[in-house]
Structures are given as structure tokens and as C-alpha cells.
Amino acid sequence: MKSTLIAFISGVVFALGLGIGGMTQPAKVIGFLDFTGNWDPSLAFVMLGAIGVHSLFYRMLRNRSSSRFSLAISLPTRKKIDFRLIGGSSLFGLGWGIAGFCPGPALTSLASGNFPVVIFSAGMIAGIVAFDLKEILSLRRKRAEDFSRGITQDM
Amino acid sequence: MENFTPVASLIGGILIGLSASAMLVFNGKIAGVSGIVGGLVIPKANDTLWRAAFVVGLLTGGFILRLLAPQAFEFGIVRSGGALALAGFMVGLGARVANGCTSGHGVCGISRFSPRSIVATVIFILAGAAGVYFVNHLLGGVI
Numbered sequence: 001m002k003s004t005l006i007a008f009i010s011g012v013v014f015a016l017g018l019g020i021g022g023m024t025q026p027a028k029v030i031g032f033l034d035f036t037g038n039w040d041p042s043l044a045f046v047m048l049g050a051i052g053v054h055s056l057f058y059r060m061l062r063n064r065s066s067s068r069f070s071l072a073i074s075l076p077t078r079k080k081i082d083f084r085l086i087g088g089s090s091l092f093g094l095g096w097g098i099a100g101f102c103p104g105p106a107l108t109s110l111a112s113g114n115f116p117v118v119i120f121s122a123g124m125i126a127g128i129v130a131f132d133l134k135e136i137l138s139l140r141r142k143r144a145e146d147f148s149r150g151i152t153q154d155m
Numbered sequence: 156m157e158n159f160t161p162v163a164s165l166i167g168g169i170l171i172g173l174s175a176s177a178m179l180v181f182n183g184k185i186a187g188v189s190g191i192v193g194g195l196v197i198p199k200a201n202d203t204l205w206r207a208a209f210v211v212g213l214l215t216g217g218f219i220l221r222l223l224a225p226q227a228f229e230f231g232i233v234r235s236g237g238a239l240a241l242a243g244f245m246v247g248l249g250a251r252v253a254n255g256c257t258s259g260h261g262v263c264g265i266s267r268f269s270p271r272s273i274v275a276t277v278i279f280i281l282a283g284a285a286g287v288y289f290v291n292h293l294l295g296g297v298i
Contacts, residue, residue: 008209008215011213011214016220024227030287034284034287045161049167050168050266052172068180069181073183078254078271079271081274085253085274088252089260092245092246094242096279097285098241098287098290098298101242101243102250102256109228111218112220113221120239125247126243126244127243127244128247136196139197
């Protein structure tokens, strides 16, 4: 329960930070990425503030084996710089540059009710779901097979 | 550079850093938005509520901004529905394939000095700049 509350508050503060920092304004994001045009370096300051604060807290936490709520600390374990990382990042960056939104600001901006954000977010969620499509289909197939074998599932 | 907002952007960044730190220090989780949402697609036991709470928090923060600072949602550009949907799809799929987006790699990963996250963030910015160059300078801002 405590951790759910922290997640909710973190979400609120995260959204406020995105809004105050300028990340929810596509024109501003595009201004940051427009190196050959009218470059606006503001968003570098968002990264500077976020990384500055978070790297300090990460250093404090580094020697602990569990979180303050005694939960496991789940950090990414992948190390390899592979084609997936490079290809996925390229695809992401191109989309980010075309529309000026990344996932956090897009979801935050849904609250504005602006229709373009709704379209972008719908596309984004479709992309997120598409990534798991293989697993979704194999889960469905498995369920159908189990059903036809007459196995009742408590899922 | 008439729209340069270093102070507001720095304050916004500090808030994002505090939020990501609370997630890590209390919950032991990475505040990566695409990963948090991605984990909701195929829900796992005891791993869904915090994700949903974070997303509801984002939307709640959005509503607070809408009430107190609606200028935060100034769009400032014109994009066709098709371009928005396609760009959204690229952002969603690309983030999942790359195991993170601007928050997961750009903030959380770089703060851990993760080489993967540093590479990913550099590519985000380079590919983003390529996308902007394509739209603004080759297509004249119309897509």
C-alpha cells in the first residue's frame, strides 16, 4: 500500500516536472532537437537537473541490498550494446523528432484533452502493445489449447 | 533562442530527479515510463498496482498542470493525424525494443552511468535531430 502511494506521488511529481520543464510542449522539444535551426537548449537543463539529483540518490542507495520499504531493487541487468538497442533507439528518436513527444509527456498531456495528443498516445500504446504481440498471441493460443483439452484454468 | 527557459527547465528536471529517486529509494523500481506502461500489457501478479498508480499519478499531475499552468500544454506545431499516429507508434515500439525511453535511459540509466543508456540517449537525440531536420528543413515543417 505504501509503495502504491509512493508510485502515485512519484507519477504526479514526474508530470509536474515534465510540465514545468517544458517537455509537454512539442515545439520546445523540437526546438531542442533543431540543431541546424533556431536551437533552444532548455531541455538540456531538464536532463541536467534530473540526472544531477538522481545520480546523488543512486550513489546513496548503491550499497543497499533492498529499498527503504524492504523491497527488492530491480535494476536492468543487460550490458550488451546490441542491434536491438541501437535500432530501437533510432526508431524512438525519429518518432520523437517528428512529433515532439516522448512517453511521459504524452501520457501527462492526455489530461489537456488536446486531440493531437490523443492520436499520438493511441499510436504509442499500439507500439507498446505490438512489442508484446508474439507473447500475447502465444498466451492466447495456449489458453485455447488448454480449453480444448478441458483443463480448467484459475486465471 | 528567444524561448530559452533554463531556470524553469532546471526546476522541472530536479522534480523529475526527485520522483525517480523516490521510486528507486522506496520501491526499488526504475521510473522509466515506457517500461512501466509496457509491464501493464501482460499483467503479472503483484506487479501491476504500482505501475497503474504511477500512470494515474502522471494523469493527475497533468490535470494539476491543466488547472494551474495550462500554457504547459501549448502545442506550437502542426502535424497531421497520420504523422502523429505513426510517430507515436515508432516511439512506443522503439522504446520497448530499446528497453527504455527518455526517462528510463535518459534520466535513470545515465544517472547510473550505464553505457547502454548513454548510447541509447545519444541515439535518441541524434535520431530526433534527424527527424526534426527531415520535417522542418526538407519538408518545410509540413507532415
